[in-house]
Amino acid sequence: MIRTLALAASLCLGAASAQEAEPSWSVVIHGGAGVIERGALDAQTEAAYRAAMNDAAVAAGEILAAGGSALDAVEAVIRVLEDDPKFNAGRGAVFTSEGRNELDASIMRASDRQAGAVSSVTTVRHPISLARAVMEDSPHVMLSGAGAESFAAEQGLEQVDNVYFFTERRWASMARAAMRMGLPVPPRPEGAPQAEPVNEGALDLMEREHAFGTVGVVARDQSGEIVAGTSTGGTTAKRWGRVGDSPIIGAGTYAEPGCGISATGTGEYFIRLNIAARICTYFETGMSADEALDAVIMDELTGLGGDGGVIMIAGGEPLWRFNTAGMYRASLVDGGDPVVAIFGDEE
Numbered sequence: 001m002i003r004t005l006a007l008a009a010s011l012c013l014g015a016a017s018a019q020e021a022e023p024s025w026s027v028v029i030h031g032g033a034g035v036i037e038r039g040a041l042d043a044q045t046e047a048a049y050r051a052a053m054n055d056a057a058v059a060a061g062e063i064l065a066a067g068g069s070a071l072d073a074v075e076a077v078i079r080v081l082e083d084d085p086k087f088n089a090g091r092g093a094v095f096t097s098e099g100r101n102e103l104d105a106s107i108m109r110a111s112d113r114q115a116g117a118v119s120s121v122t123t124v125r126h127p128i129s130l131a132r133a134v135m136e137d138s139p140h141v142m143l144s145g146a147g148a149e150s151f152a153a154e155q156g157l158e159q160v161d162n163v164y165f166f167t168e169r170r171w172a173s174m175a176r177a178a179m180r181m182g183l184p185v186p187p188r189p190e191g192a193p194q195a196e197p198v199n200e201g202a203l204d205l206m207e208r209e210h211a212f213g214t215v216g217v218v219a220r221d222q223s224g225e226i227v228a229g230t231s232t233g234g235t236t237a238k239r240w241g242r243v244g245d246s247p248i249i250g251a252g253t254y255a256e257p258g259c260g261i262s263a264t265g266t267g268e269y270f271i272r273l274n275i276a277a278r279i280c281t282y283f284e285t286g287m288s289a290d291e292a293l294d295a296v297i298m299d300e301l302t303g304l305g306g307d308g309g310v311i312m313i314a315g316g317e318p319l320w321r322f323n324t325a326g327m328y329r330a331s332l333v334d335g336g337d338p339v340v341a342i343f344g345d346e347e
């Protein structure tokens with residue numbers, strides 16, 4: 001309320017002062033958080049993640065600078081990250097303990113609080129586009145499993161065999177986790193490429209990263225609209241149809257006027273704390289964005305034993321906060337240069 005009144009007051013002051021206060025567009029992106037420490041990434045891997053984050057920020061910036069909508073920018077950038085096998089979303093997603101990729105995604109628009117989400121889809125190449133279709137073309141907010149896939153077919157969205165999402169390192173990581181959990185390693189999926197040796201160091205790193213790599217984008221366009229979106233394969237060797245926070249509006253993704261959030265981390269904690277909506281509520285009711293982020297991520301999430309972080313647009317400003325050693329991340333504002341970072345001691 002306090003924040004809404006302040007916004008209304010600033011709109012009354014006229015466009016010029018409002019423009020001075022905030023960049024006309026902005027975007028912030030994450031590619032997952034975890035124990036990503038200096039020295040844990042070899043130079044080539046680090047450069048590849050930085051390039052992917054930078055390119056994502058630039059691509060979003062081009063759409064927003066040309067007057068494109070935040071919705072288009074969020075969807076377009078997440079589609080590219082879903083196709084990038086480095087990230088735990090779309091191709092390159094983690095495996096369930098049964099040897100399948102089950103994908104979750106969600107998207108939310110601030111101005112009318114419209115939202116769409118999908119969980120446990122196995123054949124949709126771009127789950128974020130399906131989430132958008134749920135928002136725009138269905139009377140529902142969240143669809144799951146086979147029903148979500150029928151809706152994808154009706155919408156003419158691209159569908160692929162589950163094996164399309166296969167990557168060797170995620171397979172090897174799931175096999176390791178299954179053995180650790182005392183579960184049988186499932187048969188290699190039909191159609192998967194021939195097994196290749198996987199660098200054990202890379203597997204160690206993925207485990208330390210907690211196999212995060214979920215992707216999320218929050219964008220504010222020139223009209224002031226804010227949209228947040230998140231896409232993930234969930235957690236390695238998940239069982240029993242487990243669904244995390246990423247497709248849950250309020251937990252992994254949230255947007256309301258003046259505030260947008262996308263989260264990454266151990267979803268169980270993010271659901272229990274309703275992290276994304278909680279940060280926006282604290283901000284809306286009088287805390288600064290930094291105070292709201294500190295209260296929820298550094299105090300409440302950490303206090304409960306959860307790990308991960310969020311990206312946020314508050315007003316027009318991109319921010320992030322995480323309690324892990326690192327988070328793949330980037331931001332860009334109108335008139336600025338991309339800011340790209342991985343480790344906790346940067347930016």
Ligand code: ASP
Nearest residue numbers: 212214234244264265267
């Ligand atoms: N939050 C995701 C989940 O729990 C995982 C992640 O962000 O890495 O499904």
